[in-house]
Amino acid sequence: MIQHLLHISHVSKHFGGNVAVSDVSFSVEEKQIFGLIGPNGAGKTTLFNCITGFFPATSGDVIFDNKKINTLRPDQVCKLGMARTWQRVKPLGSLTVLENVMVGAFSVTSSTREAEAIAQEQLKVVGLSDYTTKSAGSLPIGLKKKLELARVLATRPKMLLLDEICGGLNHTETDTILDIIRSIRKKGATIIFIEHDMKAVTSICDQIVVLNSGEKLAEGTPAEITNNPDVIAAYLGGGHHA
Amino acid sequence: MKQIAFIAAIAAIAISLPLVIGESPYFIGILISLLMMAALSSAWNILGGYAGQYSFGHAAYFGAGAYTTLILLTLYNLNPLLCMAMGVVVASIIALITGSIVFRLRGHYFGLASIAVAEVVRLSVLNFEFTGGAQGILLSDVVLWDLDLNSKIPFYYGMLLVLAVTLAITAYLRKSKTGYYLQAIREDQDAASSLGINISFYKNKALLISAALTSVLGSLYGLYIRFIDTSAVLDLRLSIEIILTAIIGGVGTLWGPVVGALLLVPLAEMLRSNFFGDMLINAGLVSETSGVGMFLKDNLAHAHVLVYGIITVLCILYLPKGVLGLFRRKK
Amino acid sequence: MSFLQPLISGILTGGVYALAGIGMSLVFGVMNISNFAHGDLMMLGMYLAFFAFTLLHIDPYISLVLIIPIAFLFGYMMEKVFINRVIHHPHQNQILLTVGLGLIMSNTALLAFTSDPKILTTTYSSSAFNLLGDVSVSVPLLLSFLITCLITVILYLFLSKTSTGMALRATSQNREAAQLMGINVAKMSAIAFGIGTALAATAGALIAPTYYIHPLAGHSFLLKAFTICVLGGLGSVVGAGVGGIIIGVVEAMSSTYLSSDWKDVIVFVIFLAVLLFRPQGLFGKKGGQ
Numbered sequence: 098m099i100q101h102l103l104h105i106s107h108v109s110k111h112f113g114g115n116v117a118v119s120d121v122s123f124s125v126e127e128k129q130i131f132g133l134i135g136p137n138g139a140g141k142t143t144l145f146n147c148i149t150g151f152f153p154a155t156s157g158d159v160i161f162d163n164k165k166i167n168t169l170r171p172d173q174v175c176k177l178g179m180a181r182t183w184q185r186v187k188p189l190g191s192l193t194v195l196e197n198v199m200v201g202a203f204s205v206t207s208s209t210r211e212a213e214a215i216a217q218e219q220l221k222v223v224g225l226s227d228y229t230t231k232s233a234g235s236l237p238i239g240l241k242k243k244l245e246l247a248r249v250l251a252t253r254p255k256m257l258l259l260d261e262i263c264g265g266l267n268h269t270e271t272d273t274i275l276d277i278i279r280s281i282r283k284k285g286a287t288i289i290f291i292e293h294d295m296k297a298v299t300s301i302c303d304q305i306v307v308l309n310s311g312e313k314l315a316e317g318t319p320a321e322i323t324n325n326p327d328v329i330a331a332y333l334g335g336g337h338h339a
Numbered sequence: 340m341k342q343i344a345f346i347a348a349i350a351a352i353a354i355s356l357p358l359v360i361g362e363s364p365y366f367i368g369i370l371i372s373l374l375m376m377a378a379l380s381s382a383w384n385i386l387g388g389y390a391g392q393y394s395f396g397h398a399a400y401f402g403a404g405a406y407t408t409l410i411l412l413t414l415y416n417l418n419p420l421l422c423m424a425m426g427v428v429v430a431s432i433i434a435l436i437t438g439s440i441v442f443r444l445r446g447h448y449f450g451l452a453s454i455a456v457a458e459v460v461r462l463s464v465l466n467f468e469f470t471g472g473a474q475g476i477l478l479s480d481v482v483l484w485d486l487d488l489n490s491k492i493p494f495y496y497g498m499l500l501v502l503a504v505t506l507a508i509t510a511y512l513r514k515s516k517t518g519y520y521l522q523a524i525r526e527d528q529d530a531a532s533s534l535g536i537n538i539s540f541y542k543n544k545a546l547l548i549s550a551a552l553t554s555v556l557g558s559l560y561g562l563y564i565r566f567i568d569t570s571a572v573l574d575l576r577l578s579i580e581i582i583l584t585a586i587i588g589g590v591g592t593l594w595g596p597v598v599g600a601l602l603l604v605p606l607a608e609m610l611r612s613n614f615f616g617d618m619l620i621n622a623g624l625v626s627e628t629s630g631v632g633m634f635l636k637d638n639l640a641h642a643h644v645l646v647y648g649i650i651t652v653l654c655i656l657y658l659p660k661g662v663l664g665l666f667r668r669k670k
Numbered sequence: 671m672s673f674l675q676p677l678i679s680g681i682l683t684g685g686v687y688a689l690a691g692i693g694m695s696l697v698f699g700v701m702n703i704s705n706f707a708h709g710d711l712m713m714l715g716m717y718l719a720f721f722a723f724t725l726l727h728i729d730p731y732i733s734l735v736l737i738i739p740i741a742f743l744f745g746y747m748m749e750k751v752f753i754n755r756v757i758h759h760p761h762q763n764q765i766l767l768t769v770g771l772g773l774i775m776s777n778t779a780l781l782a783f784t785s786d787p788k789i790l791t792t793t794y795s796s797s798a799f800n801l802l803g804d805v806s807v808s809v810p811l812l813l814s815f816l817i818t819c820l821i822t823v824i825l826y827l828f829l830s831k832t833s834t835g836m837a838l839r840a841t842s843q844n845r846e847a848a849q850l851m852g853i854n855v856a857k858m859s860a861i862a863f864g865i866g867t868a869l870a871a872t873a874g875a876l877i878a879p880t881y882y883i884h885p886l887a888g889h890s891f892l893l894k895a896f897t898i899c900v901l902g903g904l905g906s907v908v909g910a911g912v913g914g915i916i917i918g919v920v921e922a923m924s925s926t927y928l929s930s931d932w933k934d935v936i937v938f939v940i941f942l943a944v945l946l947f948r949p950q951g952l953f954g955k956k957g958g959q
Contacts (some may be wrong), residue, residue: 149533175535187530189523191591200523203516204535212516252535393762395769440946447704447904450765451896452945455938458893462938466931575889579769586766638781645781648773655767656755 101160102127102256102287103148103179108157110140110147110311117143119311120157125256125304130282131289132302132319136331140311141291142184145258149181150174162255175204178255182245182262184291190234194225197233197244201251212251219247223277239270246277256287263297275301295332299323307331353499357492367491371563373604374498375556380584380596381505382552387582388591389509389518390545391525395450396437396457397581400550402573403430404557406464409476409567423558430554431547433460438543445528454575461573475568478561494563501559502597505552509593512548521545525591576644583647586654589663598662603650610643674805676922682811684918685818686876690891691898691910691917692822693869699842699905700862701757703764707772709892711867714775715741715874716883717783720790730790730879731813737875738868745867749860757859772888779885787882795879814876821872822911825865829907838862842905870895890934897941903951912953 103125110118118140125131133141147154148161150171159167166174180201189197198216199209206212220226223243228236233244242262249257259278263271278301282288292298298305299319307314307322309331315322322328360366379401387393404426411422433456441452464470512518520541523531532538561567580603588599609615616635619625625632658664694708715737722733752771756764798806829835840848841858849855873891881887898917902909917937924933944951 151529151533170537171529171532172535172537175533180535181533183530183533187527189526189530191526192519192522196519196522200519200531200536201534203519207516209514209516209519212519248534387762391760391762393765395765440942444945444949447761447765448945448949450762451704451900452942454893455897455941459935459938459942462932462935466935579773582766642777642781644773645777648770648777651766651770651773652752655759655763655770656752659759659763 101125102162103289104158104160105144105148106158106160108144108147108154108159110143110152111155116311118147118154118308121306121308121311121313122157123306123313123316125287125289127287128282128285129287129303130278130301131287132298132305133289133291133308134293134295134298134305134322135308135314137293138310139308141308142260143311144308145181145260145289145291148174149179149258175252175254178253179258180249180252180254180256181258182242182249182260184260184264186238186241186245188233188236188241188244190232192233193229194231194233194236194244195220195229198247198251201248204252215251216247219250222250222280223247224273239266242266242270242274243277246274250281254286256289257281258289258291260291261293262290264293271297295323350503354496357495362490362492364491367495369604369608371491371495371498372608373600374495374502375560376580376584376604377597377600378498378502378505378556379553379581380588380599381502381509382549382556383581384585384590384592384596385509385512385521385552386542386545386549388585388595389513389525390521390542391591392442392449392542392545393582394453394546394549395575395578395582396453396455397549397553398573398575398577399433399453399457399460400430400553401557401560401577402460402464402567402569403433404554404559405561405567405572406470406476406557407554408558409478409561410469412478412562413476419558419562423555426554426558427551430550430557434546434550435543438539438546442539442542442546454578457573457575457578461569464573465569471568473568475566475571478565491563494559497559497563498556501552501555506593506597508548508552513593517541517544522591580647583651583654585661587650587658587661589661592661592663595661595663602662603647606646607643610639610646613639615639672804674802676926677919678801678805678807679811680919680922681915682808682815682918683877683922684915685815686873686914687894687898687918688911688914689818689821689869689876690873690895691902691914692825692907693866693873694895695899695902695905695907695910696838696842696862696869697866698899699907700838701753701859702761702845703753703757703768704761704896705863705866706765706768706892707775708768708866708870708895709888709890710772710775710779711741711745711870711888712874712891712895713779713883713885713888714744715871716878716881716887717779717788717874718871719875719878720788720883723790723792730792730875731817734817734872734875737871741871742864742868744864744871746860746864748867749863753863754856754859772892776885776888783885785885787884790878790883792879808880810879814880817876818873821869825869825907834861893934893941894937897937897944900941900944900949901952903953906951906953909951909953913951916952 101124106122108118108121121144135141146152148159150169154167158165161177161179189200195216198219199212202212202215220229223246225240225243225247236244246262263274278288290302302319305319305322306316307328314331315325315328357367383394383397407426407429408422411417411425437453437456441449465473520536523536524538524541528538557572584599584603585596587602589595613636616639620627620632625635690712694705697703697705718737719730719733722728722736723730752767756767794809797809801807829839837853838858838861840853841855845855894917898910898913901916902913920936920940921933924936
């Protein structure tokens with residue numbers, strides 16, 4: 098029997114008169130790597146914000162781990178085991194790299210010592226152990242992305258929502274991040290992945306949803322998506338504006 | 340180890356200082372102001388420095404402590420410690436009201452609302468009768484335990500104790516979950532909230548701790564000075580002095596407020612006592628009877644707020660991390 | 671006692687408050703800065719009007735012709751020298767900088783003009799005429815209100831018809847986008863601060879004939895201006911105009927029906943209530959960015 102960890106049901110989000118997300122539904126199974134793609138302004142990040150409680154959806158339901166979470170605050174969503182990263186990284190600039198990850202770890206422990214141990218462990222996972230005492234604001238972008246990843250991993254999430262975690266990175270950096278993501282999945286986490294770049298997505302995802310102008314355009318395996326004429330049209334159309 | 344030695348040395352100096360300088364009420368008075376400003380600024384720093392929520396209305400909590408204590412003492416002659424505790428209760432209620440109104444909102448609102456709350460408190464105290472209105476409250480003929488109220492020494496140690504407690508709380512918080520959460524909120528609210536931090540809960544927690552400590556200091560000040568009115572304990576100027584002290588020393592650092600008080604309080608005292616004017620005159624640079632000399636003599640004593648203004652501007656433009664920031668450039 | 675009396679005087683005073691509020695809101699909108707020196711700039715306007723009257727014998731309303739350009743230049747320079755250096759700083763630092771500048775202005779005024787309040791008495795200061803039988807309308811208040819309306823109309827035309835005005839509004843809507851479109855946002859900030867200062871000083875000059883002129887008078891006006899801005903929605907110029915009138919009426923009503931001691935308290939309670947129930951302001955759109 099298939100276990101849906103996350104179920105998005107007819108979610109819409111309006112800002113005043115603007116429709117950012119319109120009637121989107123899909124389900125994510127446990128331990129899947131799920132891709133959410135689409136051209137700029139397709140509503141991907143807005144959908145993440147609806148799921149994680151930053152902007153409650155105007156209508157529709159978000160069900161996570163059999164609980165309705167539409168009206169929860171972001172911190173409550175995190176406590177339930179769903180953690181997100183940010184497209185524009187948000188390091189806690191004047192804290193050290195270690196302290197940044199400790200802040201994540203405090204959602205599972207109240208002891209400073211334990212938080213530090215968890216943080217060290219996650220920094221090792223992403224390969225930032227050499228930078229623990231550096232201030233987070235001083236890291237280059239590639240390391241900041243890794244820091245974001247370590248920080249959400251420290252919250253011990255069941256599900257990770259990664260918003261363009263490879264954006265702005267070069268090929269080697271992207272490959273390291275993708276490797277880390279595969280290893281995280283092996284340990285039992287489910288991952289939703291927003292990406293701009295089709296290549297990164299198709300190489301790693303089990304299932305993909307394509308958004309365009311706030312609506313769901315297509316859903317399927319990477320092979321199905323890359324051959325879908327609507328998707329190709331949307332991407333070519335969007336590509337000219339980008 | 341080094342840190343413990345450092346703290347022990349400072350504690351030893353602070354404890355023995357009155358014995359060294361004797362009982363000169365003038366100097367003890369300045370030291371009490373210094374300890375009080377250091378403690379007020381440290382208490383503010385928990386909310387402003389660590390959580391990044393700049394309160395421009397901390398005078399409200401100071402005044403709540405001072406007024407509650409003096410009113411209860413004059414009317415019912417309650418135990419002073421109980422009066423202090425009641426002051427903390429009143430300050431906490433004001434803090435909770437402020438917090439519940441503002442902490443849901445972002446950006447500029449907390450600063451603005453903290454002033455508005457403080458002004459509501461100030462004007463209400465000014466307009467009510469039981470608070471003494473514009474006349475203020477004079478505390479006379481009250482026996483506080485067996486203390487000799489003509490000596491300032493007990494208040495010196497009282498202020499020192501509250502400062503020590505405030506610093507100890509700050510030092511503990513800074514290395515605890517709460518402290519890290521407050522700093523995360525200061526750095527980026529969205530990131531903090533996505534990492535499981537209940538923003539308004541932790542902001543309210545910081546505000547409550549800060550307000551309670553400020554209120555205790557207000558109570559102590561009221562007992563010490565024995566006469567309070569709104570311009571002494573509820574004025575916006577006091578709130579700004581508290582912030583300025585922290586800024587000059589270094590916001591969000593343990594010792595910053597203490598350093599700020601060490602710099603600002605003696606400076607304010609020198610301006611008040613016209614130290615600089617006398618110095619210029621005594622050095623023969625300015626004649627006492629000349630126009631400039633007269634002007635200095637008449638006005639420099641009132642200029643300390645002007646000097647504060649100039650220091651604030653210079654500090655924000657050239658030293659936004661305060662004096663301690665100078666020593667912490669590299670990490 | 672007619673209900674119309676406080677209503678009319680409230681609207682007339684509120685018009686002048688609105689001017690101060692519009693100035694602050696404009697600065698907030700374009701620069702995203704809460705200007706804590708705004709009240710002290712009003713105080714400077716009061717003194718400018720006072721000295722123009724006592725030294726140069728210029729009628730306070732005529733002296734606006736001098737005060738407006740002087741204040742604009744003063745504000746423009748203040749932005750160039752101080753404010754623009756913190757435009758990318760955390761907003762606490764911006765607030766503190768303007769607090770510091772305000773302290774410098776008010777305490778310099780205190781040293782220069784002493785703390786004795788000054789009174790500007792014109793021949794028509796206490797003249798009034800009757801309207802509808804029992805409502806007396808103060809001549810200086812009415813003149814102030816008419817001038818306020820005139821300035822507001824000019825400002826409105828400036829913002830909506832001129833290219834500088836449109837650039838200002840664009841900067842206010844979205845600073846980054848405005849910059850991308852080639853608008854010199856640094857210049858817009860200085861202009862906005864100049865206009866904000868000119869409006870504050872004008873408001874100060876307009877109430878000078880009906881108010882005590884005092885170096886620390888800016889304090890209470892600062893909080894009033896904030897209340898007006900929040901009431902109208904921070905950054906909304908039209909909202910600030912309406913907010914000013916509302917505050918004027920509330921003050922006049924509470925002075926009449928309650929007591930003038932409590933009128934400021936009521937204004938601040940309204941401020942807090944707006945933050946609690948309608949933080950986007952009475953006219954702001956809910957859910958807007």
